[in-house]
Amino acid sequence: MEKRVVVFLIVSLAVIIGYDYLLKGMGLLPPSEPVQVATTGTSASAIDKASGPEGGSAQSASAEARTTSPAAAKSAPIDNAVGAGQAEEQTVEVDTELFRAKFSNRGAVLKSWELKRYTTSGENGATPVQLVYSGGRFKGPLSLVTSDQALTGDLGTAVYQVTQDITRLDSAHPVGHLTFRYHDAQRNLEVEKELTFHHGSYVVDIAIRTKGVTTPLDVTLGTNFGIVEWGEGFIGLMGSASSVDDKVLKETPDGEAERRGEVKWSAIQDKYFLSVLMPQKAAAALAKKEGDKLVSAGVRFPAPANGSVLTMQLYAGPKEYDILKALNVGLEDTIDFGWFVFGSWALVKAVAKPIFYVLRFLYEFTHNYGITIILLTMLIKLMFVPLQYKSYKSMKQMQVIQPKVLAIQNKYKDDRDRLNKELIKLYKDHRVNPVGGCLPMVLQMPVFVALFNILYMTIDLRQAPFMFWIKDLSVQDPYYVLPIIMGATMVIQQKITPTTMDPTQAKIMLFLPVFMTFLFVNFPAGLVLYWLTNNTLTITQQVVTERLFGKKWQVPAADGEIPGGDESKEQKLTGKRQKGQSE
The missing domain is CATH 2.70.98.90 (Beta-galactosidase; Chain A, domain 5)
Structure with missing residues (x-):
């Protein structure tokens, strides 16, 4: 299921964001024509x-x-x-x-x-x-x-x-x-x-x-x-x-x-x-x-x-x-603060307006929209700590029982009904929610989309400087420093995030940070700063969460199972069976 979700997100992102750039690169769109500035001559009145x-x-x-x-x-x-x-x-x-x-x-x-x-x-x-x-x-x-x-x-x-x-x-x-x-x-x-x-x-x-x-x-x-x-x-x-x-x-x-x-x-x-x-x-x-x-x-x-x-x-x-x-x-x-995918949504707009007010409220104290974006991202991140905690916990538990999932899929690959029943029984016995990692992300999406729209659309960021070489948060980073650092944080985030993908799929997913980096090169610096800050806070949260709670998230054994040793043996046997089938 996670593989399908990832593929869907990548394809959707490519279609929504990369459509214009792809057509322009293929020469199917005419180049942008800047509007001329009026030069009206006045008489000597x-x-x-x-x-x-x-x-x-x-x-x-x-x-x-x-x-x-x-x-x-x-x-x-x-x-x-x-x-x-x-x-x-x-x-x-x-x-x-x-x-x-x-x-x-x-x-x-x-x-x-x-x-x-x-x-x-x-x-x-x-x-x-x-x-x-x-x-x-x-x-x-x-x-x-x-x-x-x-x-x-x-x-x-x-x-x-x-x-x-x-x-x-x-x-x-x-x-x-x-x-x-x-x-x-x-x-x-x-x-x-x-x-x-x-x-x-x-x-x-x-x-x-x-x-x-x-x-x-x-x-x-x-x-x-x-x-x-x-x-x-x-x-x-x-x-x-x-x-x-x-x-x-x-x-x-x-x-x-x-x-x-x-x-x-x-x-x-x-x-x-x-x-x-x-x-x-x-x-x-x-x-x-x-x-x-x-x-x-x-x-x-x-x-x-x-x-x-x-x-x-x-x-x-x-x-x-x-x-x-x-x-x-x-x-x-x-x-239009409500834009999402191919239209304007009342839910996103309703979420965006309060965030917009908070953005300007913080600016009254910082007088720097770059610092304001960082503070606002931190506040939103703190607000969603419980949801992100549950998401990380669910992904970690799914990673632990993944060998059993693969074993059931191999055993009942020709019987779809039996396969679904066995998987449901496995999740129930180990008290694991297979969609627990995705659901919190879905709940956060209106907030992230709303903030994305605000930083992209509002004129408040036009001509607003941040620091050093960032003189205008509404235009792209002239030296591409922020997009490159953002891409690096995405790689780190992928490495430390629990996953149920096999090594081949994981390697393929490493192309996502590269794609996102090239995409964000053309985005306003304020938008890239938000994404970079969000990635950095996510990495920090995952590291802290893993050190504090990682050992407590070992999946409890199902009825009739011996925890620990038998689990390790089953993982080894499953690995050997997969290796033999590939040979």
């Missing part, structure tokens, strides 16, 4: 000239004095799309403590959204994380789309009139407004898009007023807005996601999808970041696959009445659990 170094009373005073952008200073609004196309395109900037956003007055769309507290490595070193995709093939974030293609084209190419009350938000100026207006007298068309920014928040309030729009109106997130990179990981889903009628769907459609109902949010996400629209009274959530590793999303409103206001909120930032939960729309579910 008065805003750019006046925006000096951050801080200082003079800067604050100038920020208060600037009440309009250069676009707002024009003497008259632009009245038609032709005139708009001839006007100069300019960039308007909003700078906050958390992000720096740039908008174009052509189409009133977002051109850049940089997160100040997160960086990404590139050719020019560490640069702020950029959430806006710069491919330039599709409509930008916050574009307005209708079923009238001509109208959509005009709204996307027109140069809007812009008013702005402040460019930089701080504690003294916690709220800022940016408004885009477009007017077409020939069509009797008016569009106003007002954005309200808040100091210390990634959330932007959006209000859209229209006149002359008689068809449903879509507000889009653009393409790949919120995706920093398409990872090759096996946990979590990249692409579009939405919550409609309290049902969360985290799948990107093969083509274009419209989910009708009560829309709470529509988002584009990757492992650590996302952009999301949270509308009021929207009719549907939209998602579309634009190409290979290119997705778009948005929300659809019913045809607005003249003068009506369409309201929503935009969030573009990190997938920090507390921030998402505080929005109170279920966005924290985009952090």
Whole structure:
């Protein structure tokens, strides 16, 4: 039975974890394409000239004095799309403590959204994380789309009139407004898009007023807005996601999808970041696959009445659990702590959340996530000491009676019913549970899987240093030291763990640490640190347990047997019979 369990675990692990790597190595998967960083050029506007170094009373005073952008200073609004196309395109900037956003007055769309507290490595070193995709093939974030293609084209190419009350938000100026207006007298068309920014928040309030729009109106997130990179990981889903009628769907459609109902949010996400629209009274959530590793999303409103206001909120930032939960729309579910095998499981998620809280609680004292991972692993290990004790004891007892098991299997190999009856009688006479070694491991699995998910998914470990050469626990060990040491601990653990396998099977199992070592080379350092710590504690526990209780676990003799000597003789006779059969 143990052989089948081992084979099942190896095959499952290879399929679940090694699938993507195998296909990629065979050339069946295209190489990963990093998302390009937007490089939006700004005009020499008065805003750019006046925006000096951050801080200082003079800067604050100038920020208060600037009440309009250069676009707002024009003497008259632009009245038609032709005139708009001839006007100069300019960039308007909003700078906050958390992000720096740039908008174009052509189409009133977002051109850049940089997160100040997160960086990404590139050719020019560490640069702020950029959430806006710069491919330039599709409509930008916050574009307005209708079923009238001509109208959509005009709204996307027109140069809007812009008013702005402040460019930089701080504690003294916690709220800022940016408004885009477009007017077409020939069509009797008016569009106003007002954005309200808040100091210390990634959330932007959006209000859209229209006149002359008689068809449903879509507000889009653009393409790949919120995706920093398409990872090759096996946990979590990249692409579009939405919550409609309290049902969360985290799948990107093969083509274009419209989910009708009560829309709470529509988002584009990757492992650590996302952009999301949270509308009021929207009719549907939209998602579309634009190409290979290119997705778009948005929300659809019913045809607005003249003068009506369409309201929503935009969030573009990190997938920090507390921030998402505080929005109170279920966005924290985009952090999938419940992943296991090929789906998300409520049991694993229920176990993961308390562990996640403990992880962050310990971090408040250590201020080092590497040390926190070690302490958390120790706590979990202590919690499961009784179960692991029973597992080790059961495996040790099975190892002692293994010669009798082999003798019965050889004697009744042609009679399956008799074989099962004799084995059950043997286990009962010696008071040994054949599944006693596996059952405690099964009970521990939800905890280990939950911790695995937390260390793999949470943004808390991104850019978190440990010590020495480990500068970021969310990326792989650059020198492969932790994976190699982890592989060595797996070999030691195999050597000291009781087993009922024959020597040939035991030698084959030595390839498992080699396989795991090569696999964990590509895993985040924080995950490898957890596995290494767990292996080290398991080895320590087994050594201590063997020295304290090993002699007490000799299997009691069955009725009519003489313990000790007869047992040794039977083991010798069984060994001789097996040797003779092999010859």
